[in-house]
Amino acid sequence: MSDTPSATAELILPKDLAAGKGMVNVQIDDIWHQFPKGTRMIEACRQAEITVPHYCYHPKLSSPGNCRMCLVQMGMPPRPAPGQEPQRDENGYEIIGWMPRPVIACANTVGENMGIRTTGDLVEKCREGVMEFLLINHPLDCPICDQAGECRLQEQSVQHGRGVSRFVDMKVKKPKNVDIGPRIRLDDERCIMCSRCIRFMDEVASDPVLGFTQRGTHTTLTVHPGRLLDSNYSLNTADICPVGALTSNDFRFQMRVWFLKETPSIDVNCGTGTNITLWARGNKLHRITPRLNDEVNSAWMPDSHRLNFHYIDSAARLTEPLSRSVGVSPTSFSPTPWPTAIAQSAAKIQSIPAAQTAIIASGRMTNEELFLTHTLAAEIGTRLLSLVPRSGEADKLLVAADRNPNTTGAKLILGSENPYSGLAFIRDGVRDGSIKSLIVLGEDIITDAGFTADDLGKLDFLLQTSVLANPTAEHAHLVLPSAAFAEKRGSMVNLSGRLQRLNRAVELPGQAHDDWEILRDLILAISGGKNEVHHIEDVFKALAENVPAFNGLTLSKIGHQGTQIADTGYQIPLLANERARKAAGLING
Amino acid sequence: MAVVKLQRPKLNFGEKIYFGALIKGFFLTMSHAVKSLRGKSVGAETLASSGLGVTMQFPEQRWDSHLPEYYRGAPALVTDEQGRERCVSCQLCEFICPPKAIKIKPSEIPSDDPWAKVEKRPLEFDIDMIRCIYCGMCEEVCPEQAIYLRKDYLITGLKRADMVHDKKRLYEIGGVRVGLVNKWNELK
Ligand code: SF4
Numbered sequence: 001m002s003d004t005p006s007a008t009a010e011l012i013l014p015k016d017l018a019a020g021k022g023m024v025n026v027q028i029d030d031i032w033h034q035f036p037k038g039t040r041m042i043e044a045c046r047q048a049e050i051t052v053p054h055y056c057y058h059p060k061l062s063s064p065g066n067c068r069m070c071l072v073q074m075g076m077p078p079r080p081a082p083g084q085e086p087q088r089d090e091n092g093y094e095i096i097g098w099m100p101r102p103v104i105a106c107a108n109t110v111g112e113n114m115g116i117r118t119t120g121d122l123v124e125k126c127r128e129g130v131m132e133f134l135l136i137n138h139p140l141d142c143p144i145c146d147q148a149g150e151c152r153l154q155e156q157s158v159q160h161g162r163g164v165s166r167f168v169d170m171k172v173k174k175p176k177n178v179d180i181g182p183r184i185r186l187d188d189e190r191c192i193m194c195s196r197c198i199r200f201m202d203e204v205a206s207d208p209v210l211g212f213t214q215r216g217t218h219t220t221l222t223v224h225p226g227r228l229l230d231s232n233y234s235l236n237t238a239d240i241c242p243v244g245a246l247t248s249n250d251f252r253f254q255m256r257v258w259f260l261k262e263t264p265s266i267d268v269n270c271g272t273g274t275n276i277t278l279w280a281r282g283n284k285l286h287r288i289t290p291r292l293n294d295e296v297n298s299a300w301m302p303d304s305h306r307l308n309f310h311y312i313d314s315a316a317r318l319t320e321p322l323s324r325s326v327g328v329s330p331t332s333f334s335p336t337p338w339p340t341a342i343a344q345s346a347a348k349i350q351s352i353p354a355a356q357t358a359i360i361a362s363g364r365m366t367n368e369e370l371f372l373t374h375t376l377a378a379e380i381g382t383r384l385l386s387l388v389p390r391s392g393e394a395d396k397l398l399v400a401a402d403r404n405p406n407t408t409g410a411k412l413i414l415g416s417e418n419p420y421s422g423l424a425f426i427r428d429g430v431r432d433g434s435i436k437s438l439i440v441l442g443e444d445i446i447t448d449a450g451f452t453a454d455d456l457g458k459l460d461f462l463l464q465t466s467v468l469a470n471p472t473a474e475h476a477h478l479v480l481p482s483a484a485f486a487e488k489r490g491s492m493v494n495l496s497g498r499l500q501r502l503n504r505a506v507e508l509p510g511q512a513h514d515d516w517e518i519l520r521d522l523i524l525a526i527s528g529g530k531n532e533v534h535h536i537e538d539v540f541k542a543l544a545e546n547v548p549a550f551n552g553l554t555l556s557k558i559g560h561q562g563t564q565i566a567d568t569g570y571q572i573p574l575l576a577n578e579r580a581r582k583a584a585g586l587i588n589g
Numbered sequence: 590m591a592v593v594k595l596q597r598p599k600l601n602f603g604e605k606i607y608f609g610a611l612i613k614g615f616f617l618t619m620s621h622a623v624k625s626l627r628g629k630s631v632g633a634e635t636l637a638s639s640g641l642g643v644t645m646q647f648p649e650q651r652w653d654s655h656l657p658e659y660y661r662g663a664p665a666l667v668t669d670e671q672g673r674e675r676c677v678s679c680q681l682c683e684f685i686c687p688p689k690a691i692k693i694k695p696s697e698i699p700s701d702d703p704w705a706k707v708e709k710r711p712l713e714f715d716i717d718m719i720r721c722i723y724c725g726m727c728e729e730v731c732p733e734q735a736i737y738l739r740k741d742y743l744i745t746g747l748k749r750a751d752m753v754h755d756k757k758r759l760y761e762i763g764g765v766r767v768g769l770v771n772k773w774n775e776l777k
């Protein structure tokens with residue numbers, strides 16, 4: 001923008017200034033902005049901090065423009081007559097000629113000297129009209145609808161709805177409570193035919209099972225005959241459905257969303273480190289949804305990971321330290337106070353030579369916990385420290401073959417290219433009796449690491465920390481209850497080298513302790529030192545001082561979107577797909 | 590801000606020593622005392638006096654038949670004319686309740702139930718009457734017209750647990766309400 005209006009003629013025009021940067025000038029609600037060429041109008045408005053109401057548009061999906069909610073008024077400079085110079089205002093912008101007809105903001109791109117009005121009579125009338133049509137056949141299910149409270153239709157009704165229906169005919173009846181897949185319930189009367197779910201299944205999940213049948217007011221969303229909406233990504237359709245037409249079976253009628261508190265965290269079911277939001281009321285976790293992170297999971301997450309949280313408040317949860325009663329058969333455990341449990345463990349560990357002691361830790365531990373485990377091993381004086389590998393099939397989208405969430409962190413902190421390599425050696429050692437004392441942190445080594453009950457019977461001392469009761473704990477001399485992923489703070493590094501944070505959404509049950517506290521207490525009990533670690537921040541500080549990759553970082557500096565700390569060359573397949581679609585201009589975001 | 594100056598009223602000597610007012614008040618009180626002894630207190634009849642003044646001798650005498658139309662007692666759940674429980678466990682009352690007296694556990698209506706089309710109803714519905722302040726917000730917010738403040742006011746118990754009305758108790762107190770908006774009719 002030029003400050004000297006009189007000199008415009010000689011000055012470079014705004015359009016040339018913008019063109020030099022590959023941008024265009026756009027006036028939104030009377031204010032001029034610059035946007036890159038090819039930006040959708042709706043995205044331009046969003047960048048100008050103006051929300052255009054919309055239903056079918058989703059930045060990660062193509063824009064079919066079928067809901068018409070995003071109608072705005074658009075204007076361009078009129079074409080000058082031959083030989084006539086275009087009229088310009090004092091700043092060098094051409095005078096905008098407003099069109100009498102609105103356009104949709106989601107599928108049109110911005111152009112040079114374009115004007116957009118997101119308010120005004122025309123736009124307001126359009127929105128009211130669209131809302132009235134959308135609500136004609138709406139079943140008014142809000143009291144029983146899980147979407148209530150986060151429903152776009154409700155939100156726009158407050159803004160642009162009429163309050164009273166003018167519709168005198170009978171509403172069209174459509175199928176309700178339809179079972180279209182193992183995890184999703186469909187209510188066709190609530191569907192507003194935005195087609196987001198259809199596009200998601202087609203474009204992102206590559207499993208196009210959803211589609212519309214019938215026409216007009218009878219249009220019905222349905223699943224392909226003979227098929228089910230059973231993709232491992234099906235629950236994302238419930239997230240993006242702007243209304244309550246698609247809802248999650250798992251969350252169905254569990255809790256109204258307005259009671260839930262959101263905690264940003266990360267998923268711990270595989271090496272991708274999907275960003276998630278934990279939704280809890282009081283001390284109960286009710287659901288998990290993906291959180292936007294363009295460097296990790298875009299806006300999506302797999303169902304298998306999303307639903308893996310119910311164990312947190314299951315009956316198998318350990319809530320107090322247990323010590324095995326000696327010489328009693330069958331084995332029985334009795335609750336022990338924490339100080340006794342820690343003191344007993346330390347005494348036992350010290351009574352057995354370090355060379356006969358091994359530690360099996362977990363790739364599900366946070367960086368802080370791994371760092372303290374490393375310190376514990378050094379304190380005991382053993383070099384036998386290994387993690388338990390965990391792998392599954394990768395799915396070409398988000399699920400990684402490495403099902404441990406913190407393998408990269410373990411490599412960095414333990415300083416080993418393969419933190420799983422020592423496991424077989426430890427197993428053999430236990431079998432041939434050269435290892436007498438075993439500390440198992442957060443793993444069930446009978447189920448996951450090839451140990452047998454007989455192997456564990458040979459040990460003089462087995463200490464286990466665990467979230468749930470498990471077969472290994474049955475053979476332990478001391479079992480210490482620890483924290484599940486939703487109950488702890490800490491950080492992890494995903495497969496592509498991104499450092500991300502976990503946050504606490506619910507409190508620990510009973511007397512369970514945070515893993516880092518258990519490790520700290522053990523270290524102190526063995527070393528007899530004075531406690532200088534009071535917060536998880538202190539642990540991270542020590543970690544940042546000792547491990548080069550973490551230098552200069554603090555937990556709060558990591559941020560909700562994470563920080564890249566290593567370049568592993570690992571590509572998350574879903575992101576590659578998304579970037580290709582973006583480059584091809586199919587999507588915006 | 591404008592300052593308004595107030596003029597103190599000018600008092601004469603008699604008013605200043607306020608002795609006259611004391612005597613006046615004394616006679617007023619005495620006249621009411623006498624009226625009361627003669628069973629002639631103002632409003633004694635409408636207030637169901639026990640004979641002495643306007644005092645009702647509770648608990649021998651009860652308010653029940655004198656409760657005004659607008660009286661708001663304990664909140665309770667109601668069923669409709671077809672015996673359907675109106676509450677769909679939307680939890681709006683739980684949300685609005687200022688002292689957090691209401692606790693609801695929602696559930697899905699099984700598909701073989703005659704009211705399966707309603708889909709949702711409460712599995713548990715507790716109102717803690719120690720907490721309830723009889724404000725009527727729950728009644729006002731309910732989109733299904735399922736919860737009403739009824740005339741019950743004598744809510745007592747020997748234990749805290751006795752003071753929590755569960756779903757069964759709430760329907761006992763609430764009974765049936767007919768002629769309300771019925772959105773779950775055959776057209777739904
Ligand atoms: S079910 Fe939801 S997401 Fe799918 S078309 Fe209908 S409203 Fe859109």
Ligand code: SF4
Pocket residue numbers: 664682685686687688689690691716720721722723724725726727728
């Ligand atoms: S009357 Fe008021 S305090 Fe009592 S349950 Fe209803 S909303 Fe809560």
Ligand code: SF4
Pocket residue numbers: 143675676677678679680681682683693727730731732733734735736
């Ligand atoms: S507001 Fe009404 S329908 Fe909703 S839970 Fe309360 S009583 Fe039931």
Ligand code: FES
Pocket residue numbers: 053054055056057064065066067068069070071104105106107
């Ligand atoms: S958001 Fe533009 S038409 Fe639906």
